[in-house]
Each structure stands twice: as structure tokens, then as C-alpha cells.
Amino acid sequence: MSSVKGAYNKLLLLTSSRLVARSNRNDNLALARMVERSRLYKPYYLYGYEKTQWLPRTDLDRITAKSLKAFIAYAYGNVPYYHKVMRERELGPEDIRTVEDLTKLPILTKELIRSNFDSLVSNAIPPQKRILMKTGGSTGEPLPFYSTQEADEWIWASMLRARTWQGVLVNFRKVGVSAAIKERDKWERNEIYYSAFDCSDKAFGRVVQEMTAFRPQYVTGYAAPLYLLARYLKERGIRGISPYAVETQSEMLFPYMRESIEEAFQCPVFDHYGCKETTIKACDCSRHEGLHVSVENGVLETVKDDEQVVGEAGSFLMTDFRNLAMPLIRYEVGDSGKMSAEQCSCGRSLPLLESILGRTLDIVVLPKGRVLPGEFFPYFLNNVSGIIQYQVEQKAVDRITLRIVKSPNFREDDQRTLLSNLSDFLGEEVEVNIEYVGHISLTPTGKQKIVVSHVKL
Numbered sequence: 001m002s003s004v005k006g007a008y009n010k011l012l013l014l015t016s017s018r019l020v021a022r023s024n025r026n027d028n029l030a031l032a033r034m035v036e037r038s039r040l041y042k043p044y045y046l047y048g049y050e051k052t053q054w055l056p057r058t059d060l061d062r063i064t065a066k067s068l069k070a071f072i073a074y075a076y077g078n079v080p081y082y083h084k085v086m087r088e089r090e091l092g093p094e095d096i097r098t099v100e101d102l103t104k105l106p107i108l109t110k111e112l113i114r115s116n117f118d119s120l121v122s123n124a125i126p127p128q129k130r131i132l133m134k135t136g137g138s139t140g141e142p143l144p145f146y147s148t149q150e151a152d153e154w155i156w157a158s159m160l161r162a163r164t165w166q167g168v169l170v171n172f173r174k175v176g177v178s179a180a181i182k183e184r185d186k187w188e189r190n191e192i193y194y195s196a197f198d199c200s201d202k203a204f205g206r207v208v209q210e211m212t213a214f215r216p217q218y219v220t221g222y223a224a225p226l227y228l229l230a231r232y233l234k235e236r237g238i239r240g241i242s243p244y245a246v247e248t249q250s251e252m253l254f255p256y257m258r259e260s261i262e263e264a265f266q267c268p269v270f271d272h273y274g275c276k277e278t279t280i281k282a283c284d285c286s287r288h289e290g291l292h293v294s295v296e297n298g299v300l301e302t303v304k305d306d307e308q309v310v311g312e313a314g315s316f317l318m319t320d321f322r323n324l325a326m327p328l329i330r331y332e333v334g335d336s337g338k339m340s341a342e343q344c345s346c347g348r349s350l351p352l353l354e355s356i357l358g359r360t361l362d363i364v365v366l367p368k369g370r371v372l373p374g375e376f377f378p379y380f381l382n383n384v385s386g387i388i389q390y391q392v393e394q395k396a397v398d399r400i401t402l403r404i405v406k407s408p409n410f411r412e413d414d415q416r417t418l419l420s421n422l423s424d425f426l427g428e429e430v431e432v433n434i435e436y437v438g439h440i441s442l443t444p445t446g447k448q449k450i451v452v453s454h455v456k457l
Contacts, residue, residue: 177221
């Protein structure tokens with residue numbers, strides 16, 4: 001535990017230049033006390049996270065119950081939707097005192113959010129403090145929601161805590177593989193970003209050359225392109241890019257992917273789970289026995305047949321304590337997984353997410369050995385107006401079907417532009433057929449799989 005606290009203190013020094021400037025000596029204890037008094041954004045939240053992760057599980061459960069009661073009272077008093085829902089069920093804030101009591105409340109689906117959007121907004125948060133955002137749409141149509149700057153600070157503090165588990169500090173040279181179509185060059189800030197959607201040999205050749213010169217200490221990004229980059233390195237016998245850690249996110253990390261990435265980069269791989277619309281995140285530590293859930297930020301339920309379950313697969317429902325602009329209670333994320341009944345051998349009492357199911361976008365295999373991560377399509381198609389829902393299906397390397405549920409304002413010009421822009425990424429040799437449909441069929445488990453490939457990688 002002392003080594004983790006040491007990493008935390010170093011991280012704290014690096015993340016709070018204002019505090020460092022006010023400190024006359026490099027004294028970690030004095031600095032920590034300054035943070036505790038100051039409530040200066042991420043450093044203050046991070047200091048709290050550092051303490052709560054080591055509490056006995058019973059103490060952590062008491063903190064969760066206390067936060068839940070306060071949050072339910074806030075939602076009842078300030079959010080018209082929850083006031084109405086609870087009154088209809090003859091419930092008051094005093095009736096929701098434990099995580100188990102949450103089952104008295106209905107599940108909040110994406111459809112309910114869309115149809116009750118205005119009544120889900122808190123009256124207590126002024127309009128100028130609300131930040132309008134939307135989900136990435138990897139499980140279907142993008143969802144708009146409001147958040148706040150403070151909620152974002154809580155997210156980053158929990159992420160910074162996870163970085164201490166990985167042995168990563170914020171001044172490390174970082175390479176990110178993200179959804180940005182245009183690469184962002186931040187050499188002066190010790191950061192370089194590459195597009196996750198150009199996985200050609202030519203692109204990887206340039207990326208490897210630049211990474212070799214840059215010598216990153218930390219690599220983070222989508223699981224699929226990092227796996228493909230690892231394959232590229234292994235096939236060519238390229239060694240020497242050896243960061244302290246690699247963090248994967250946004251996609252399922254399968255064991256064969258983890259093994260390949262660790263072998264290519266000669267470092268441990270850490271997985272991360274989260275969704276954009278809540279502050280609840282989960283990351284694994286150096287023991288890799290599951291993903292620690294940031295329960296300080298809210299409740300993650302796994303529900304099967306309307307009952308909370310542990311040790312077996314269930315749908316994820318999230319109740320987020322931190323976003324006070326648009327509180328989400330029992331929000332159905334669209335993913336599923338299994339919570340572990342065990343505690344990690346690292347000693348942290350944070351609950352463990354044993355496995356994640358249902359977050360899979362197939363990799364699309366293109367002619368001439370090119371590949372395209374499935375995450376490309378949500379990023380690309382969510383910015384096209386007039387599309388309500390879609391599904392991409394690949395039946396051959398040179399043939400893709402795009403099914404679209406269109407709105408009335410989708411025009412013929414939009415189709416021509418869409419096909420032209422897709423051709424730029426897929427290549428002219430790939431035939432794209434558009435089918436207009438009334439709805440997108442769900443999988444047998446009730447999920448919407450939006451990228452399906454029948455071509456083996």
C-alpha cells in the first residue's frame with residue numbers, strides 16, 4: 001500500500017502546480033493536508049479516492065448507502081421525472097436507503113430519457129452550468145444528456161487513481177490511439193494521438209517510426225487497433241517500443257488480444273470500462289483479477305430477471321451520484337457482465353467486475369490486407385444528419401451492406417455524400433449497398449449489434 005501512496009503523492013505533485021507553488025517544502029503530508037482543505041478539483045477528489053479504496057468493505061458500503069440516500073433525496077426534490085415516478089409508486093426518499101432498495105424504482109432506458117428529456121433535468125443546476133453531451137453510439141443511436149464540469153473532474157480523478165495502479169504518472173510521454181480522424185500532435189505536451197481508424201501497413205509503418213523516436217512511457221487507446229498494431233510489430237520482429245503500461249478501452253479486450261499486446265510492447269496491459277454518460281468507471285490493477293469499480297461515484301447493478309445478481313451475468317444498471325445536472329438512476333447502459341463475489345488480492349475493497357459482455361464491434365477486413373476497427377462506424381455515422389439507426393454488415397472483403405433507418409429530412413444528396421465519404425476510408429474496390437429499413441433487428445439477447453462482419457481476420 002505504501003508504494004501506491006508514494007505513486008499517488010508524486011502524481012499529486014505533478015497534477016497541482018498551484019499547490020506546489022504554495023508549498024514551501026516538498027512535504028507529502030503537508031501537501032496532502034493542503035489538498036484536503038482546498039477542494040481544488042482533481043487533486044482533492046484524488047486524495048479522497050486514495051483513502052476510500054483501502055477502507056474495509058463494510059465502511060465502503062456505509063459510504064455508498066449514505067451517498068445513495070442523499071442522491072435520491074436530491075433527485076426527488078429537484079428532478080420532476082423522479083418526483084413523479086416516486087409519487088406514482090407511493091415512495092419517498094426515506095424508502096430508498098440501500099442498494100437493494102433501488103429495485104423499488106423502475107429501470108431508466110435510453111428511450112425513456114429521450115421521451116422525458118426535459119423533465120430529467122435538475123432544477124437546481126443553472127442552465128449556464130449544464131454541459132450538453134452525447135454518447136458515442138456504439139450500442140445504438142447516440143443519446144444526448146447534460147453533465148457538469150464537476151462531474152468531469154470526478155471522472156478524471158478516478159482515472160488518475162487508476163493510473164497510479166498502473167505505475168503511470170501524468171508527466172509520462174503518452175501515445176493515444178483515439179477516434180480522432182485528424183491526428184493531434186502534442187509533442188510539446190508529451191502527448192501524441194493517432195487515429196484508430198487507419199490500420200493500414202503504411203500508417204502503422206509511420207506510427208512505429210514516430211513511436212520509436214518518441215519513446216512513449218504510456219500507451220492508451222481502443223483495444224482493436226492496439227491489438228492490430230501489436231500484430232504488426234510481432235510479424236516484423238520490431239522491438240524497442242516498451243512503455244511502462246498499455247491501457248485499453250472502449251472495446252472488449254479478449255485474452256488473445258491482451259497476450260499479443262503484452263508480448264509486442266513488453267509491458268502489462270490494463271483494461272478500462274466506462275460509458276460516457278456516467279462517472280462510474282472500472283479498471284484493473286496490477287493483479288489483473290478483475291476491474292475495480294469506482295463505487296464512490298455511484299452504484300453498478302447487475303440485474304437478471306429483475307433481480308440483482310452477483311457471480312452471474314446480468315444487465316448493467318448505473319446510478320450516478322456525481323452528475324447533478326441530469327441524474328441517472330438505474331440507467332440501462334446497454335452492456336452486461338458479471339460482478340465477482342471475491343475481493344482482489346491487492347487489498348483494495350472496491351468491488352470487482354469479473355467480465356464484460358455485449359460490447360463487441362467486429363473488425364472489418366478490407367482488400368489488400370487492410371483492416372478497420374468497428375468503432376469507426378459509430379464515430380463516422382453518428383455525425384450524419386437524418387440517420388436514426390443503422391447497422392453495418394460485411395459479407396465479403398469487398399462487399400458491405402449499410403442498413404439505415406432514416407428520418408424525413410434524409411435526402412438523396414445525403415446518400416451520395418455518405419457513399420463518397422465512406423469510399424475514401426474503405427477504398428473504391430469496396431462496394432457499399434444501402435438498404436433503407438423500418439427498424440434494426442436485435443440479437444437473441446436483446447442487444448443491437450451495429451457492426452457485424454462475416455469475414456475472418
